[in-house]
Amino acid sequence: MKTHIRSGFWVLIALLVCLSLSVYSVSAVTGRPKNVQVALRAKWSGTPILLEAGELLSKEWKDLFWEFIEVWLHNANEEIDSYTAKGCLKKIVKYGQSLLPETLASVFEFSLTLRSASPRLVLYRQLAEESLSSFPLTDDINSNIITGEVSESNENIESKKTKPLPVGLNLQSPGGKCCWVDTGGALFLDVTELQLWLRSPNESAGDMFQQPELFDFDHVHFDSSIAGPVAILYGALGMDCFREFHVTLVEAAKEVHYLTLRDILSCITLTIMIRIK
Secondary structure (H helix, E strand, O other), X not given: OHHHHHHHHHHHXXXXXXXXXXXXXXXXXXXXXXXXXXXXXXXXXXXXXXXXXXXXXXXXXXXXXXXHHXXXXXXXXXXXXXXXXXXXXXXXXXXXXXXXXXXXXXXXXXXHHOOOOHHHHHHHHHHHHHHHHOOOOHHHHHHHHHHOOOOOOHHHHHHHHHXXXXXXXOOOOHHHOOOEEEOOOOEEOOHHHHHHHHHOOOOOOOOHHHOXXXXXXXXXXXXXXXXXXXXXEEEOOOOHHHHHHHHHHXXXXXXXXXXXXXXXXXXXXXXXXXXXO
């Protein structure tokens, strides 16, 4: 009898020791810091963080979108880590945070890493593609005339205009321009041409049914008036041609309706709208 009790006692001791070791092992594992890596996959190529930052700020307050553009352009010549990717991101975060209250500024960089504005940039890119497809491919037509070749039939040109552009491929306007203005009835590839149009936009506005379609998500410039012809600028913050067009439209916005700006890739694409009084 004593032998059975003694053997049972030692079995109990052995079980307690095993249990203690198991608990220690589990606590040791759970106590270790864990690194979490997250990868996001989308059906489109990556979109610029700079453009995403503007969209993200506009979700907090619509005018922050325009303020961010002005801050970026004003400090465009600032040296920042020799223009490295890390330095550029640091600059984006710095200027974005400068426009936000402290409580939001602290999470701005983290919000950028979520890439929540990327789908909207892809949508804007599709609108830019539609803008280009609304006009004849003047480069191809002029080239055929200069070289003496027979111009393509309207059917072939229409086929080229409506053929979808693969997502992720850069848009290219006639002449290889990275920025252009769409008024619904005309496409301006040069700032000088735009300035001529701005002198008498109502005379060349034409049929109001030609006006570009506007959307609820379009950005409205705070100096805009309400009525008048619309002009949409496609370009991208960070590009020289965007600065030229943007400055021209901001000056015109005091007399016209500088209505919206849509960010996307063309050589990337940002769109700005104006309405003339």
